[in-house]
Amino acid sequence: MTRTDADTVVDSTVKYSYGTWRFQKSWKNPLHIVDAEGCYFYDTENKRYLDFSSQLICANLGHKNKAVIEAICEQARKLPYISPSFTTDVRGKLGEQLLQVLPGGLTKFFYSTSGTEANEAAIKIARLYTGKYKIISRYRSYHGSTAGSIAATGDVRRQAVEPAGKIDGVIFAPDADPYRSPFGAKTPEDCAKLSAEYVDYMIKNEGNVAAILVEPVAGTNGVLVPPSEYLPMLREIADKHGVLLITDEVMAGWGRTGEWFSVNHWKLKPDILTTAKGITGAYIPLGLTATTTEIADYFEDHYFAHGHTYEAHPLTLAPAIAAIAEYRRLDLINESRRKGEYMGKKLQELKEKHRSVGDVRGLGLFWGVELVRDRKTKEPFYSAEDKLAGKPSLLDRIAAQMMSNGVYAMQWLSHFVLGPPLIVSEDQIDEGVAAMDRALELADREVQDS
Secondary structure, rough: OOOOHHHHHHHHHHHHHOOOOOOOHHHHOOOOOOEEEEEEEEOOOEEEEEOOOOOOOOOOOOOOOHHHHHHHHHHHHHHEEEOOOOOOOOHHHHHHHHHHOOOOOOOEEEEOOHHHHHHHHHHHHHHHHHOOOOOEOOOOOOOOOOHHHHHOOOOOHHHHHOOOOOOOOOEOOOOOOHOOOOOOOOOOOHHHHHHHHHHHHHHHHHHEEEEEEOOOEEEOOOEEEEOHHHHHHHHHHHHHHHOOOEEEEEOOOOOOEEEEEEEEHHOOOOOOOEEOOOHHOOOOEEEEEEEEHHHHHHOOOOOOOOOOOOOOOOHHHHHHHHHHHHHHHHOOOHHHHHHHHHHHHHHHHHHOOOOOOOEEEEEEOOOEEEEEEEOOEEEOOOOOHHHHHOOHHHHHHHHHHHHOEEEEEEOOOOEEEEEOOOOOOHHHHHHHHHHHHOOOHHHHHHHHHH
């Protein structure tokens, strides 16, 4: 491709399409990517970039996995589309495979094409099943961008679209974040207890609560790993009040945390589980809403009021079957756990070296690195208000320097969300951490000057 051709692609992209979650004036020269393989992707100049965040924490299998690509091609040749009122070989087979990897008790599935759609389905199913309408979410959460899922999102992305992005019945609880406990808890145990008890208090006083919706490990809001007691306490509270527990595993599922699903760390069994991203390794968009048999049985004699043209699309299901086989063949769940320990150790070393790093937390190959102006006050470098005002971001500058050194890392507000493909090597982890090490000097200088 000539330089002129490449410029035309960029110009046309900016002219005719929207850049997401941004002021459009800040998206004038998106990097033109032409190839990707393994843990790397390449631009028009054939410059190589380490994918240190699996794009949007979704390319879990890396790029150009041959088995997944062949499954897509084979299904396209055989049957590229059929209405969801019919069935297909891949629909039957995927259901059987999911029963083997999902947490026990989840036995009925609705297929969509994204995580946001999976959460929309979960909210609707919970309301239909319980006859109640309130959903308890959390402030530092992201569940998607469509009406119901953005209404259930606690962060700045909901605030940016209110009141248009608000639906009745969603209420928010504090987060179980030991680093920034809203209750000022001094220990993880107290943080878990106070955060869970607040949800209990909400249910008692609100009434008409259908479900609690949580990311077991919150993703773009900083890889918030809850204290070990928190999720089991939520399960007990939900059971006590006859409320459903919905776990959003869109980002944390599919080996990302060193388990098939992050809830497995706490032996938690949700009533509804949603997921997407890693279910196909992001090769084809697929969302999944999984429910218990008890919920499924309810709809035997009650109208299931939900559906999509592309529900159970054959081209989305075939790569999921292949992806599950690849997770097993490559032993990626165990690899995520093992390499995650190595990555966590390396990132903790960054915290010891750089005074701008306030906290490092994670599980498996899923890590958050939070930057602060002052470790004592925990003042962030960039706030939600800064984002809405379109102010320049220090983290954008840090990410840009990492890109100039050949490493892509995803950032949001004042933290990085790191999660390379599960096929990553220790040498590649070293490569990514080294690029961050150099770039963090930018933040350290800001701390020094403050």
